[in-house]
Amino acid sequence: MKIKGTFLDEISHDIPHQNWGREEWDRDFDFMKKAGIDMVILIRSGYKQWLTYPSRFLQKKMGSWEPPVDLVKMFLELSEKYDMAFYFGLYDSGKYWLQGDYEKEVEINHYVIEETWRSYGDMPAFKGWYLSQECSRRIKNIIPLYNRLGTHCKAVSDGLPVLISPYIDGPRNVSQYTTQARKESGIALDIHRKEWDAILQGIKEAVDIVAFQDGHVDMEDLEDFLRMNKSLADKHGLRCWTNSETFDRDMPIKFLPIKWEKLWRKLQLAEKTGIEQAITFEFSHFMSPQSAYLQAGHLYNRYLEYLNISHRENN
């Protein structure tokens, strides 16, 4: 089971920024490529007033702020340089869809999708879309939200693939702003099955790939959930990946790189269930040899050993 893609966590909800410039990002794409990663996913292109690219629409419509650099352009250029696929994460209002007003979220994103495609659609690394509105349960209007967002992405881009990465409402689904590391009980496997069966049934024309996050469930229950996710994706004709998180959810410091043994175990479990490949949240903080968290570079070395690549030549 190999990690073939990584999120790019701009704009982050909870991971402190590394303040990299183009030089550091260029080097990071090189590190990714050497570890076999050939896909990057911008987790969100905008959040509330913060932007990753100078969207005229969002500055006008949402009062968003001009960013200091155009990260979308830079990531597309670096993806091209390193022969990687770039997936563009949609704008997250941080409110409308959470309040059930999915139509407003859709309306804004229709403009974002069109503006983005006009600005960057001819760049060769632009290979897909990511729906940034992550959920774990069948919350109100999630089906029409995903349907209309994914359908519009495909319509403007001649059918480029659409990815979602939901989480599981497991015992580690707790706010990053509590110190608590787990809650009493997580969702029952059967409830998870029922809700996601309905969601995948409802969105299968609009979404191509589902990659559940693997960090919210206790290790002893993970295999059951991976297997369930795989069977649901198969049933509805979606590709099934695992988003194998590379940070630790069970430590008081939120969040540092995961212990290799845990990642190794999660990858093995995913392999057993026949899942196609892994992506991760995310390489640059938690696996990169140049991460501010030095544990990450050691995780990179352990992962390369697992791939039978010598890290002594590489970094």
Add this chain to the structure above:
Amino acid sequence: MKIKGTFLDEISHDIPHQNWGREEWDRDFDFMKKAGIDMVILIRSGYKQWLTYPSRFLQKKMGSWEPPVDLVKMFLELSEKYDMAFYFGLYDSGKYWLQGDYEKEVEINHYVIEETWRSYGDMPAFKGWYLSQECSRRIKNIIPLYNRLGTHCKAVSDGLPVLISPYIDGPRNVSQYTTQARKESGIALDIHRKEWDAILQGIKEAVDIVAFQDGHVDMEDLEDFLRMNKSLADKHGLRCWTNSETFDRDMPIKFLPIKWEKLWRKLQLAEKTGIEQAITFEFSHFMSPQSAYLQAGHLYNRYLEYLNISHRENN
């Protein structure tokens, strides 16, 4: 808008120590100077039993502990070496002034001020005083506390300037010992105006410079507060700086270096309001190329780019 000064966070309430010796401090002053910083402010010279210098008075009176090195002497020597101004932060009892017994806090600090001036007053970098008793609201007796402290500083030192750096009771004014990153609501701008109008009116003979901390207010409200602070300082004849914090208040890890985009935005807003200059809390953990937090070195590089200084020559 340039950052011209930084706090030295000894003794810290909440930032883990870097365990630097003189060699590392010397190098850090050099990094500061190259980034245009020409002023350092010792945030407090003593806190409860902890001391930054071997105060005989505080060891005797407060049972304070002999420190392993004389940081005040070292910082004064390094300030002189790098042609920087040193501001001495007063002793914080951690109790008297918080319990409303400002006279006791004043009494102890009168001795501290005199002892300090006798010990270090002839060192050429000694250029000012910092009142360590930080507040955000018109708490009981804050006016006579600041008045009597500032007046005595000036009296013994032939009028050296006195600095305060209050905070704003905004939504991010939450304890660093909760994981919560914000509270429901912050102080209304008008209440802030009324309280600080009265405070500045009451202390204007004893305090020369006010530099409000800029991190407790939501970004969308910051300009209003900066503008208000500037107009209040102007009204009462104080110099107005901004204490542009270089750490992030909205992340679960408390606290790591700020995202450059946020600092950049805060500096731009301060510039718009006509504030004279910025200082920061603080360089050595959050902006220094040798910080234990490697994000800090990248922030340094981004800041030098903003100043149009090439960091490739510098570090």
Add this chain to the structure above:
Amino acid sequence: MKIKGTFLDEISHDIPHQNWGREEWDRDFDFMKKAGIDMVILIRSGYKQWLTYPSRFLQKKMGSWEPPVDLVKMFLELSEKYDMAFYFGLYDSGKYWLQGDYEKEVEINHYVIEETWRSYGDMPAFKGWYLSQECSRRIKNIIPLYNRLGTHCKAVSDGLPVLISPYIDGPRNVSQYTTQARKESGIALDIHRKEWDAILQGIKEAVDIVAFQDGHVDMEDLEDFLRMNKSLADKHGLRCWTNSETFDRDMPIKFLPIKWEKLWRKLQLAEKTGIEQAITFEFSHFMSPQSAYLQAGHLYNRYLEYLNISHRENN
């Protein structure tokens, strides 16, 4: 007062893993040795399903998971290489002894002790045992638990020494999963005396060394507790060490390396009370020049200066 031993925090409850391979561990033992450390203590060999060595018994009996490497073997080999003593920490079920079922905890560990001794008992660095079930108070059945564990360790190993490292129920004995850094009040010295007098009386045939953790008590009360612990150990004929923690318990980030001044002060207090030597929790995260926390390397340098060893030659 010198630090002569360190824990090896595998498997950790609360310190994120550094993801080191054999190369990094080899280098770390070298760093330890140069700082005068000649003893390492594996804090626990297994916890619930996680293992440090491929125990057939625990995989079969407890459903534990095969680990990626045999850390016990590696640590024993490195201890031999650097002429250090290795203490083996027992298996912690994470439940039985905490629920008062000490007999079940003992039964499992009897097998673990025997299996361990069969596998590694002839390796020359195997010099002692550590009872991983840490407590601060006279909880139910702690005396028979320690007695039966320690007795069996000694029986199979021809009397190798047994170490415990309890903590004090002081104001800093708070969950690492709250952000709170202290509670209102700690245990009274007299209650501590009564409970530990009874415990040491009850376990003195089975346990050789007691090294109380020194981080849960306020600095102003530490000397009294150190003195009490020393006198209780003397009374019952145990050797008394101090476990001088090298991480900070009073910062919002849980946990980073301690400020040198605090460690320096704690070591001085231990020396005053006649305690024999110090061990620490733990070197590799909090004192090592290659720690992911760069403050640790500076702490190492400060500690070497205290020992009058030049760190410029060493790292």
